[in-house]
Amino acid sequence: MQRFPFWLIAFPLSLFALASCDKEDAPVPPVTAQFQPGKGVFVTNEGTFGAGNAEIGYYDFDQLAYAGGLFQQINGRPLGDVAQSMTLIGDEGFIVVNNASTIEIVDLSDLSSSGQMGFPSPRYLLPIDDQKAYVTDLSASAIFVVDLEAREASSTIPTQGWTEEMVRIGDEVFVSQRFTEWVYVIDTQSDQITDSIQLKIDPSALAVDQEQKLWVFCGTDYNTFEPGSLYRIDPASRQILKEYPFDDLDIGVWPRLKTTPAGDSLYVNMGDLLKMPIDAAELPAPWVEAGGRMFYGMEVDPMTGWVYVGDAIDFQQRGQVYIYRPDGSLVQSFQAGVSPNGFWFY
Template sequence: MNKNLFNQSVLIGFCLSSIFLTSCTDDDSNGGNTVPKGTYEKGVFVVNEGNFQKGNGAISFFDKQNKTVIADVFRTENNRPLGDVVQSATIHNDRTYVVVNNSNKIEIADANTFKSLGVINDLQLPRYLVVANNKGYVTEWVSFSGNGRVSVIDLTTNTIIKSLEVRKLPEKLIAVNNKIYVTNSGDNTISVINPTTDAIETTLTVGDSPNSLAVDAANKLWVLCGGQKNYNPDYSINENTSTPGSLIRINLATNAIEATLTFTSKTQSPEDLMVNGSKNKLYYRYSGKVFQQEIASTTLNSAAFLNRNFYGIGVDPVDNLIYGADAGSFTSDGKVVRFNPNGSPVDSFTVSLLPSEFLFK
């Protein structure tokens, strides 16, 4: 889609000349084209972490229709880099909130043009953000040893209005049923926040090192836990004191654990829990492969869905294509490989350094 297809003067002229034929609206009931919002209105954003302390993190954009790629949309539109370690991105009300971990900030950009709209500073190792009640909730590690926090952001003023102390190394979080569930990857808990009062209602005990979450078609919460890894003096994993990962299902009406599926390995950690568009299949990375899990299954699937060691994965909620982020050598541009829901490859394209996450729009 061409950027700025209609500028303001052309649009006004068109409306005046056609006033007796049709009304000038964005939604043409006669089947005409809508006025495009920008170059990045429809497609896939790819989060590229970049190298630590190099300041070369980026957001790439993939146009699914034309199969074209812009490797660094923020630099392209704003003539400056995003920053050091781009961790994640969230879209709300046509705004993209890009969490830049080692730069301790959130960059705000128009979701359709990617022009900069502001910056939220004063964060400490921020990781992921969700939105509820027009407020942003961002996890922050703060440090690598003590408790982390969730900061509450007024998205009208882009200011931090409150910070809630949670447990160690808070990671991904999800907003569901007017609650926010926060994985505390440094221990074995989930903090539950009420976004109406902005208070922690309760803390749930799950498996060791929870890292990601998903809600299925039955409105059940799934939590993927990496397991606790303890090391010997030679830095090998001590299997006697370490714990395996687990996939846990929680009843959101009661916050009770309904099922715990335990992995066999104590040396490998499952990560990146995803759900498909119909919300009846789960996906995750484990032991250098990608696994698919039916939500009705009572045992973990032992056969890998994809025998590929990706740095991150994503599932398009519209066509259910699976996206694999291949970081390659970690020093040169990575690539993305797409697969059909049956696991057959579709295509691939080059992005920027260390692709890790996907944002579909």
């Protein structure tokens, strides 16, 4: 494990004692912590593939400070290999640990583990109601239907390969299928694929705007070397309302789409960061230029509208997080864990 500094950070109801460790260090005894809704944001640090150094951090709004390595500090064991994503449902967090074939379930009040679910190579979890969720998977050629009470898969929805992001619009869920031309449409009542939308190759990131229109980011076709496009789609008719073709093949390390809290504008991470109204005639100039940074995770604070962006740097060393106001000015930056790929507001 990479060595981290340690310090004490005072939170409203507790102190975090953060200790560093090497492979040769003795196991660190668990510590206690307390988190309150509206007081901060959890950060998933993916880690380096195969190194088993994924971790969860927390940025405290009142203290303006970041604490890292919390899962291991609180639970006395590592989180695992590749923290892909995290979903917050009520008072529980579902941490998708992709290369460990696990979804770790934690109590959000103290980040203590309350259970695990196993999957071949999970990517994202989307709650459908209080009892049911869907889980996409890299290698299973299926989407898993999960019984949240039993904490296990109850059935599967067959697919043709790697399924990625999901968004819900009404009673339907739209799912991107990587390295194909398809976005699947799932009926949440029957848990069946009922339709599909054909686009350019490699749909990945998805978003929904204030008019309940679907946005899809399609990447580069490396067979034909054709640049990708950003699409706005009517989810009811499945028709493309607007296509924004990319000028070149360079779309950054991992595309992200997020909306403003009002849903009237879209943030796009495609190397540089773009900000565009949902009725834009064309892709805009960069809102924030990468300037050599490896922009990775991105999320919008639903309360302030501030944009949190992770810089993976080289996917080996600890990354950096930048917080931007809607006008593009920098609020603050802080050092996170290795490959910060997501921000989950509690």
